[in-house]
Amino acid sequence: xxxxxxxxGTEDTPQVVFDISKNEFSLSGRSLPEDAASFYKPxxxxxxxxxxxxxxxxxxxxxxxxxxxxxxxxxxxxxIQLEEITKTGNEIKIVWCYNENxxxxxxxxxxxxxxxxxPFELVVC
Amino acid sequence: xxxxxxYRFFKKLGNDHFSLIYMGEFDDELTSTLMRLSEAGIxxxxxxxxxxxxxxxxxxQNIIRHADKPEIVNITNNKPKMFLVRNIGNVFYIGSTNxxxxxxxxxLTSKLNSIxxxxxxxxxADYLNALTNNxxxxxxxxxxxxxxxxxxxxSKLEFxxxxxxxxxxxxxMQIRLGxxxxxxxxxxxxxxxxxxxxxxxxxxxxNILMIRKGDFSQHAILPLIELIESNLDLNKKLPxxxxxxxxxxxxxxxxxxxxxxxxxxxxxxxxxxxxxNNRYTLxxxxxxxxxxxxxxxxxLENLVSLDKNGLAEIYKKRILNKETDQAGNAGIGxxxxxxxxxxxxxxxxxxxxxxxSFFSLSITV
Numbered sequence: 001x002x003x004x005x006x007x008x009g010t011e012d013t014p015q016v017v018f019d020i021s022k023n024e025f026s027l028s029g030r031s032l033p034e035d036a037a038s039f040y041k042p043x044x045x046x047x048x049x050x051x052x053x054x055x056x057x058x059x060x061x062x063x064x065x066x067x068x069x070x071x072x073x074x075x076x077x078x079x080i081q082l083e084e085i086t087k088t089g090n091e092i093k094i095v096w097c098y099n100e101n102x103x104x105x106x107x108x109x110x111x112x113x114x115x116x117x118x119p120f121e122l123v124v125c
Numbered sequence: 126x127x128x129x130x131x132y133r134f135f136k137k138l139g140n141d142h143f144s145l146i147y148m149g150e151f152d153d154e155l156t157s158t159l160m161r162l163s164e165a166g167i168x169x170x171x172x173x174x175x176x177x178x179x180x181x182x183x184x185x186q187n188i189i190r191h192a193d194k195p196e197i198v199n200i201t202n203n204k205p206k207m208f209l210v211r212n213i214g215n216v217f218y219i220g221s222t223n224x225x226x227x228x229x230x231x232x233l234t235s236k237l238n239s240i241x242x243x244x245x246x247x248x249x250a251d252y253l254n255a256l257t258n259n260x261x262x263x264x265x266x267x268x269x270x271x272x273x274x275x276x277x278x279x280s281k282l283e284f285x286x287x288x289x290x291x292x293x294x295x296x297x298m299q300i301r302l303g304x305x306x307x308x309x310x311x312x313x314x315x316x317x318x319x320x321x322x323x324x325x326x327x328x329x330x331x332n333i334l335m336i337r338k339g340d341f342s343q344h345a346i347l348p349l350i351e352l353i354e355s356n357l358d359l360n361k362k363l364p365x366x367x368x369x370x371x372x373x374x375x376x377x378x379x380x381x382x383x384x385x386x387x388x389x390x391x392x393x394x395x396x397x398x399x400x401x402n403n404r405y406t407l408x409x410x411x412x413x414x415x416x417x418x419x420x421x422x423x424x425l426e427n428l429v430s431l432d433k434n435g436l437a438e439i440y441k442k443r444i445l446n447k448e449t450d451q452a453g454n455a456g457i458g459x460x461x462x463x464x465x466x467x468x469x470x471x472x473x474x475x476x477x478x479x480x481x482s483f484f485s486l487s488i489t490v
Contacts, residue, residue, distance in 0.1 A: 011347055032375055034343045034382065066350075068375050069461045076444050104368035115441060 001049045005042075014064065016043060018050070026061040031071040040074035044081065051084045054092075058085060063097035063125065064105060072108065076115070083118050092118050097125040128473040131410030131485035134336055135395045137324060142391065143212040143339035147352070148205040148328060151189050156182055158355060162348040163210050173302055176277050177217055180302060181210060183277075184219045187270050192223035193293065204295055205334075207325055211316055212339075218316045219278075220299035222325055227294055230286055236268055241281040248276050279304055283318045297322055331399060338395045341382040341411075350374060353398065369465050370405060370490045374398075376458045377409045377488065385411035386481055404467065405490040412481045418474050421484070424456065425472050428463045436464050462488055 009015030009029035017026050033039040060082060062075070085092040096112065098105035106122065113120040138144045145163060163181055164174075188206050207222035225233065243251060252272045275282055280301035286294040299318050328336065337349060353374060381394035394411030413421065431439065440460045463470055471487040 012343065032379070034379060066371065066375065068372075068379055069457045072461075073444050073457055080445070102368050104372050107369075115445070 002046070005046045007043075013039060018046060020050070020055065023055050023058070025058060026063070027075070028061070028063040030066045031064055031075075032066055032068040033071065036068065036070035036074045040071070040078065044074070044078055047078055047081050051081060051088075054085050054088070054090050057091040057093075058082070059093050059095055061095045061097065067108075076112065079112065079116055079118075083116065086118060094118065094120045096120065096122050098122070100124050128408065128471045128485040128487040129475075130331060131395055131397065131408045131487070132473070132475050132483055134327075134333075134397060135338065135410050135483070137327070138211070138336070138338045138395070140213045141211050141338055142214070142393075144210070144336065145338075146207065146209045146324065146328065146336045148207045148334050151185065151192075151206055151208070153186070153189060155352070155355060156185050158348055158352045159185060159208070162345075162352055165345045165348055173215075173217065177302055180219050180274060180277055180300065183270050183274055184208065184221050184298075184300070187274075187298075188221050188223045190270075191225070193226045193229075194224070203329065204289060205329070207328075209299075209321065209324075213316070214303075214305065216301060216303040216305055218299060218301055218321075220297070220318075220321050222295055222297050224289070224293050225286070225296040227288075227292060230294055230296070233296070234284075234286075236271065237282050237284055240268075240271055240275045243275070245276070248272060252276065274300055278302055285318055285322065287322065297325070332401045333397050333399045336395065336397045339393055340391055341378055341385065341394050341396070342392075343379075343382065346375075346378045346382065349378065349396075373407060373462055373465055373488060373490060376462055377407050377486070380458055380486075381409055381411045384413065386414050388412050388477075388481060407488045407490065408486070410483060410485040412477060413474075413484045415476075415480055415482050418482050418484075422474065424459060425470060428459060429469045431463070433464075436460060440464065466490060 003020045005016065005018040007013070007016040012030055012032045014027050014029040014031045017024055019025075060079075067075075079094060082092050082094070094112075094116070096105075096109040098109060109120075109122045113122065143163075145159075147159070160178055160181055164178065185208055188208060192206055204224060206224070207220070209218070209220040211218045211220075240248070240251070252269070255269050255272055271282065278300040282298060282300055284296065284298045286296055288294050297318060299316075299321055301316075305315065335353065339345070350371065354371065378396060381396065382392070385392045385394045392411075394409060397408040399406045399408065428436070428439075440457070443457050443460065459470075466488045468489040473485045475483040475485070477483050
């Protein structure tokens with residue numbers, strides 16, 4: 001599989017950086033594509049491959065400014081996949097960054113945290 | 126806010142392919158957002174593009190430069206400034222409304238009347254004269270803006286004053302770009318200044334800050350979100366527009382673009398934002414297939430019957446469901462709207478034709 005997966009951010013899609021060698025995994029910016037399922041398909045596919053042979057310790061950072069509800073659903077699919085990592089004895093942690101005044105990102109983070117069973121950190125940044 | 130309003134204003138804007146009516150505070154930074162917004166919504170009128178952009182900018186800046194401020198703050202709230210663009214076929218209307226001191230209205234009236242009487246040659250001479258000689262106003266421009274509007278539009282500068290009190294009147298002005306082909310387009314109602322005044326007063330009465338009618342594809346939505354965010358930041362008297370509200374805004378706008386049924390070849394809808402009792406309401410309206418009404422109604426009835434916990438539960442269920450078809454996503458959008466609004470969703474279906482129904486939705490933030 002490709003060691004690096006990168007997408008530049010646009011005004012309605014996020015910047016995606018997955019870099020196995022640097023152990024960097026992040027999703028940031030805006031995510032409000034009209035067709036979120038198609039946009040996230042290759043991202044989810046890459047992660048599906050990654051979890052088969054992950055780094056010993058993975059930190060997945062999410063820092064979004066705007067998003068739509070269908071993106072939230074796709075991100076949930078992505079994060080649920082990451083739960084698999086613990087089954088192979090490796091570590092995974094989600095870091096959910098939100099701006100101090102961003103009530104919505106904070107609420108969404110708490111929602112995700114309550115649904116997921118892996119370490120999930122809510123951080124003001 | 127009554128969901129029926131979406132339908133009422135959709136009807137009022139009748140044949141418009143595109144309408145944007147904006148009320149509130151204006152500043153120079155908004156000009157470019159507004160131009161992007163108009164250009165994104167208007168499609169492809171190449172013949173006019175330059176003139177149209179010029180007139181939009183000129184008209185908009187005229188409001189910024191020349192609006193007078195009332196001494197009693199209350200009047201600003203009751204008589205907001207307005208900017209309007211409406212497109213029907215290949216014809217565009219651009220209009221503005223702002224307060225003006227009565228002491229200036231005589232001078233303005235005679236200036237406008239003389240501009241309206243000029244031939245193109247006389248307009249050009251007057252323009253050159255105004256360029257070299259800073260007459261008319263101390264704010265600069267010397268009436269240049271008005272002369273340029275007259276030169277670049279295809280109509281007279283229509284105007285009127287609505288008396289408010291001893292000191293102030295509301296000044297309405299409107300121009301047209303393009304001309305109707307009377308042989309081909311017999312059913313076109315032209316947008317009269319009288320109808321613009323009625324529209325203005327109806328919007329004020331319902332506390333509407335903005336109306337946008339037309340196509341709601343993604344490239345038209347993004348500048349709209351930007352405009353709303355910057356307008357509400359600009360106007361410090363309004364309650365803060367939180368991220369949650371923007372989320373709902375994105376949802377309702379994308380809901381139109383995803384689910385509206387085409388009528389006469391356009392997937393059109395209406396969006397309105399209003400402020401009443403310090404709360405924002407987002408209203409939308411669009412055509413839906415008459416066969417989808419039952420299931421949509423059931424979904425909405427179910428959501429309205431649920432309390433907070435019930436909504437959280439159904440949200441969790443849907444978001445964990447791996448099915449990612451359109452319908453599933455639409456369901457999530459409506460649940461999110463129910464979760465983050467302060468009142469129950471209000472909606473209405475108005476039969477329109479044998480195959481279409483008009484769906485109005487109102488969300489209170």
